[in-house]
């Protein structure tokens with residue numbers, strides 16, 4: 069794989085999808101439908117998916133593509149694949165809370181080794197560079213010209229006062245119970261894969277997810293976190309969270325800066 073090319077294509081497609089999403093976000097009205105798993109989907113999810121899928125298929129015709137919005141793509145199995153959530157945090161989008169992201173990741177042998185996470189309403193763009201190290205880009209996000217980038221890295225956490233981040237729309241008692249095992253300085257809520265990026269930049273130390281997610285929700289944020297020195301492990305046994313599992317469903321997990329002393333489930 070040509071990682072320079074992969075990085076530029078992922079970045080460009082995330083920006084193009086983000087523009088389309090914001091066009092719909094800023095329109096007066098959009099239709100919200102309910103999917104078979106009871107989660108919401110909008111024309112923004114579908115339009116963003118069309119842009120990304122077409123772009124990935126044109127640039128990487130030989131790589132398996134798994135995307136949230138195309139159920140038939142979930143039947144595929146491959147060791148190497150690209151996995152896409154064109155709009156993660158649809159609930160946040162519908163409620164106009166801004167915490168939604170475009171996610172594209174490249175998985176090799178169960179590990180998300182490259183990814184981009186773009187939060188268009190927050191003007192934040194995170195991705196792994198060609199070398200696998202993660203950056204945040206600022207500026208005007210021109211599609212054909214990379215702007216200023218800053219290397220990002222996880223915090224050096226203080227285990228006697230941790231900063232926790234957890235889901236905004238799926239935060240339940242089991243999550244609270246687990247968080248309460250730690251000495252906490254503060255905790256914040258965020259929607260979508262942005263939570264991984266907050267760990268990757270050192271804005272938070274620990275993100276426990278005691279609730280359902282799918283691999284497309286986590287792969288790109290996971291890649292950005294790995295490239296910033298962080299890690300994601302299963303909640304039950306603290307072994308690495310891997311990809312290409314049955315039906316692309318994740319077990320509960322913990323994303324964290326490795327300086328955090330993890331507590332048992």
Ligand SMILES: Nc1ncnc2c1ncn2[C@@H]1O[C@H](COP(=O)(O)O)[C@@H](OP(=O)(O)O)[C@H]1O
Pocket residue numbers: 105107108136153155156157158159235236237238258259260261279280281282285
């Ligand atoms: N009961 C459930 N079943 C499947 N996925 C769920 C779920 N509850 C939450 N999720 C996933 O969690 C994501 C939102 O995460 P968060 O709560 O951290 O913002 C959703 O992504 P989408 O918005 O892409 O559907 C959805 O995939």
Ligand SMILES: [Mg+2]
Pocket residue numbers: 153155156157284285
């Ligand atoms: Mg999602």
